[in-house]
Amino acid sequence: MELETYLKKTAEEVNSLLQDSYGDPKTALSRAANHLLFAGGKRLRPALFKLAADAVKPGSSKIIMPAGLSLEVTHNFTLIHDDIMDKDEFRRGQKTVHTLWGEPAAILAGDVLYARAFSLICTADAPEEPKVKAIALLARTCEEICEGQQQDMSFEERGVVSRDEYLEMVTKKTGVLYGAAAAIGALLAGGSDAQVEGLYNYGCRIGAAFQIQDDLIDLLASSAKSGKDQASDIREGKQTLIAITAREQGIDLKPWRRPLNHEEIALLITMLTDKGVIDTVQKDAESMITSAIHDLSVLSDTMEKHLLAELAWYFIRRDY
Numbered sequence: 001m002e003l004e005t006y007l008k009k010t011a012e013e014v015n016s017l018l019q020d021s022y023g024d025p026k027t028a029l030s031r032a033a034n035h036l037l038f039a040g041g042k043r044l045r046p047a048l049f050k051l052a053a054d055a056v057k058p059g060s061s062k063i064i065m066p067a068g069l070s071l072e073v074t075h076n077f078t079l080i081h082d083d084i085m086d087k088d089e090f091r092r093g094q095k096t097v098h099t100l101w102g103e104p105a106a107i108l109a110g111d112v113l114y115a116r117a118f119s120l121i122c123t124a125d126a127p128e129e130p131k132v133k134a135i136a137l138l139a140r141t142c143e144e145i146c147e148g149q150q151q152d153m154s155f156e157e158r159g160v161v162s163r164d165e166y167l168e169m170v171t172k173k174t175g176v177l178y179g180a181a182a183a184i185g186a187l188l189a190g191g192s193d194a195q196v197e198g199l200y201n202y203g204c205r206i207g208a209a210f211q212i213q214d215d216l217i218d219l220l221a222s223s224a225k226s227g228k229d230q231a232s233d234i235r236e237g238k239q240t241l242i243a244i245t246a247r248e249q250g251i252d253l254k255p256w257r258r259p260l261n262h263e264e265i266a267l268l269i270t271m272l273t274d275k276g277v278i279d280t281v282q283k284d285a286e287s288m289i290t291s292a293i294h295d296l297s298v299l300s301d302t303m304e305k306h307l308l309a310e311l312a313w314y315f316i317r318r319d320y
Contacts, residue, residue: 001303003310010050011043017069022116032101032109033116037076039092045071045181048311052185052199055304060189063125067134067188070120071181074138077113078145078177080106085153093227114142126188134184141180148172160247161239167208175207198298202308205292210315212285215240216278217320220269226320231256231265241284245277285316 018037025031046068053061053068061068082088083096084106090096098106121134151169155161183200191199217226218233219242233240237257246253256268272278289312299305 001307003307003314006051006307007042007044007047010047011041013065014043014046014069014072017065018072021066021069021120028101029105029108029112032097032105033112035094035097035100035109036079036091037073037113039094041072041076041092043072044311045075045177048178048181048203048308049185051304051308051311052182052191052203053189055199055299055302055308056186056189056191056195058302058304061185064185064188065124067121067124067126067184068181070117070138071177071184073113073120074117074142075177077110077117078149080110080113082149085149121184124188130187130190134187137180137183137187141176144172144176148174148176155239156237158239161244163241163244163248166239166241166244170211171204171208174211175204178207178210179203192298195298198295202292202295202312205288205295206312206315209285209288209292209312212241212281212288213316213318215242216281216285217318219272220278221320231260231268234268235260241281242272242277245280246272246275249275249277251275251277282316289313289316 015038022030022034022037025034046065049068049071050061050065053064079091080097083091084098084103088096089099096106097109101109117138118135121131121138124131124134126134148169148171151165152173155165155169179200180203182203183196186196186199215233218228218240219231221230223230229235234243234253234256235258237243237254243253251272256264260268269278292312293309296305296308299308
């Protein structure tokens with residue numbers, strides 16, 4: 001099966017399961033909690049959960065899929081709270097929760113999703129011991145996501161952020177939830193300690209690479225394609241791997257922290273390309289993917305293992 005076909009079928013399955021579980025909200029708070037959850041998304045985390053489970057034990061995802069939903073619900077809880085902190089008005093082409101229901105209700109809506117995530121794991125048809133381990137892992141993951149978000153915000157007030165600090169931040173903010181998705185799938189499917197650890201490391205690496213690719217997309221993709229303001233990270237002085245690599249090579253990006261027209265953005269991209277910054281960042285992301293695929297050596301040679309490898313490359317080859 002091709003990866004795109006697999007992802008589409010899994011997204012349809014996840015959407016149907018979410019509709020069955022939460023499609024009839026009885027209160028305003030439930031409607032607020034559902035708003036982003038039902039606004040689309042690629043459902044990559046539950047897809048990773050499903051692939052990991054079936055790679056460990058073919059067909060096992062069918063009875064533990066409620067736990068797969070927990071990863072998507074957790075992701076949406078973080079998006080609601082991120083939008084409040086960033087004061088964003090739109091997400092997935094729709095008004096954000098706090099702009100529609102107000103900040104207090106949006107905070108509570110995020111909290112509702114956080115609670116739902118743990119309840120969903122409990123309803124998976126799996127032995128109690130791995131379920132307890134899965135709950136503990138998700139709890140730790142949520143704490144690390146918060147740490148990563150705090151680090152990201154603190155970087156905005158600092159002149160210099162090291163490469164290692166940046167990689168730690170993106171691993172926590174983005175990577176660990178992908179790591180949890182893969183590891184929880186393996187845990188509930190009866191995977192060995194080595195398989196759980198290998199899949200966790202795989203997920204963390206591809207999640208961090210996903211964020212690096214987002215940094216590249218912010219600079220290289222047009223606003224029409226990405227749906228975001230092109231080069232906004234550089235204009236706002238954000239500490240991305242592009243900015244860190246440029247500084248390491250003696251390039252001062254401070255003059256570019258201002259409104260930029262299309263011609264100026266093109267000049268900026270040309271300069272960073274000629275100086276090797278773009279190539280260096282792309283190779284860093286590719287190196288992470290290569291390491292992630294090596295982590296899959298704990299799995300038998302199955303269709304799911306091949307799809308996991310394809311998914312890893314997909315994370316850094318998307319252009320929006």
